[in-house]
Amino acid sequence: MTPAFELEVETATTHHTNSANNGANDNQIGFKSRVSVIGSGSWGSVAAKLVAFNTLNLSSFHDELKMWVFEETLQSGKKLTDAINRTNENVKYLPGIKLGKNVIADPDLDNAVKGANMLVFVTPHQFIDNICKSLVGKVRSDAEAISLIKGMEVKIEGPCLISTYISEQLGINCSVLMGANLASDIAEEKFSEATVGYGNNREIAEQWVQLFTTPYFMVQDVEGVELCGTLKNVVAIAAGFVDGLDMGNNTKAAIIRFGLREMREFCKLLFSSVKDDTFFESCGVADVITTCFGGRNRKVAEAFAKNGGKRSFDELEAEMLQGQKLQGVPTAREVYEVLRHRGLLVVSSVCNSARDL
Ligand SMILES: NC(=O)C1=CN([C@@H]2O[C@H](COP(=O)(O)OP(=O)(O)OC[C@H]3O[C@@H](n4cnc5c(N)ncnc54)[C@H](O)[C@@H]3O)[C@@H](O)[C@H]2O)C=CC1
Numbered sequence: 332m333t334p335a336f337e338l339e340v341e342t343a344t345t346h347h348t349n350s351a352n353n354g355a356n357d358n359q360i361g362f363k364s365r366v367s368v369i370g371s372g373s374w375g376s377v378a379a380k381l382v383a384f385n386t387l388n389l390s391s392f393h394d395e396l397k398m399w400v401f402e403e404t405l406q407s408g409k410k411l412t413d414a415i416n417r418t419n420e421n422v423k424y425l426p427g428i429k430l431g432k433n434v435i436a437d438p439d440l441d442n443a444v445k446g447a448n449m450l451v452f453v454t455p456h457q458f459i460d461n462i463c464k465s466l467v468g469k470v471r472s473d474a475e476a477i478s479l480i481k482g483m484e485v486k487i488e489g490p491c492l493i494s495t496y497i498s499e500q501l502g503i504n505c506s507v508l509m510g511a512n513l514a515s516d517i518a519e520e521k522f523s524e525a526t527v528g529y530g531n532n533r534e535i536a537e538q539w540v541q542l543f544t545t546p547y548f549m550v551q552d553v554e555g556v557e558l559c560g561t562l563k564n565v566v567a568i569a570a571g572f573v574d575g576l577d578m579g580n581n582t583k584a585a586i587i588r589f590g591l592r593e594m595r596e597f598c599k600l601l602f603s604s605v606k607d608d609t610f611f612e613s614c615g616v617a618d619v620i621t622t623c624f625g626g627r628n629r630k631v632a633e634a635f636a637k638n639g640g641k642r643s644f645d646e647l648e649a650e651m652l653q654g655q656k657l658q659g660v661p662t663a664r665e666v667y668e669v670l671r672h673r674g675l676l677v678v679s680s681v682c683n684s685a686r687d688l
């Protein structure tokens with residue numbers, strides 16, 4: 332059978348020790364890993380579907396997969412969580428796709444992570460701060476995390492990768508999974524690949540690979556994987572502008588090329604360790620291409636340009652995406668802040684546009 336989702340692996344984990352317990356110390360023979368997915372948007376739900384397929388089929392995992400749901404009341408008056416558990420579909424964010432009977436939606440964050448030693452973080456990056464704060468002391472001390480979140484935190488001290496943030500807040504390792512991964516395509520089991528970034532522990536990376544897919548290959552880099560996933564969303568906004576202004580395919584190709592080059596410069600500005608090869612992995616050029624053609628950031632940016640900027644991104648996002656969240660707009664602001672802080676705002680008109688998004 333052709334796998335729908337392939338992985339390659341790079342490095343991207345920082346190791347922390349933690350005082351919290353919550354079920355640690357049971358790594359004896361016969362121990363089965365328990366996985367929780369934190370997030371249930373479109374990609375969150377697809378991630379749950381992928382992982383649930385593997386937990387059911389691999390003997391080293393408990394079958395059941397908890398998926399934390401940010402509770403919402405649907406137009407019908409019913410709770411989203413109840414609807415997911417009744418229909419086995421995320422009726423709001425991924426309608427029409429069965430998640431797998433072993434996926435249990437849970438609106439209680441503490442309960443959703445209870446006993447889990449493998450945590451998959453997949454929420455829009457603007458919410459990770461509150462989520463991590465409420466998880467402090469609640470996760471197992473031996474838990475391993477992986478972040479599928481494309482975005483970064485900008486703090487007074489400077490930019491912080493989401494994986495680093497999770498790692499620091501919860502005192503656990505956090506790997507990353509990034510790639511050309513439009514959720515809707517993977518939901519329909521169309522072929523796709525991704526890059527897993529990890530730190531020193533290749534065994535852990537292999538467990539993540541096992542959990543998300545079957546065949547794969549491996550390379551190494553840390554921050555590059557995650558920053559690629561983060562920054563391509565800004566390039567996608569620019570690609571949407573090009574489409575909205577009818578500037579044509581040649582201009583869009585130029586935007587993609589400039590964008591990739593600037594992504595590389597920005598990555599190296601923050602982390603000199605980032606490798607050129609990373610930009611040729613799924614998390615790099617492939618993700619830029621898929622997002623600039625098929626992503627939500629592109630789509631909303633196109634509408635923004637078509638409307639001559641008269642309707643705000645917030646308004647268009649709410650109308651066009653029905654609760655789904657853009658990452659490119661906050662990321663453009665965050666990149667602007669980093670550049671401003673470092674005195675690198677040289678192309679003023681472009682930079683002012685990013686600030687004003
Ligand atoms: N959708 C896609 O095709 C892909 C998304 N990603 C990344 O995955 C991450 C998660 O995105 P999606 O799953 O697409 O989400 P989404 O944009 O489809 O849905 C938004 C999610 O945010 C939740 N939410 C709303 N308000 C909240 C709050 N105050 N606190 C916590 N959660 C709240 C909603 O319930 C919903 O689950 C993002 O960083 C995105 O860039 C990565 C690859 C593909």
Ligand SMILES: O=C(CO)COP(=O)(O)O
Nearest residue numbers: 510511512513626627628
């Ligand atoms: O990250 C994505 C594809 O890899 C999804 O991009 P959008 O958020 O722009 O839809």
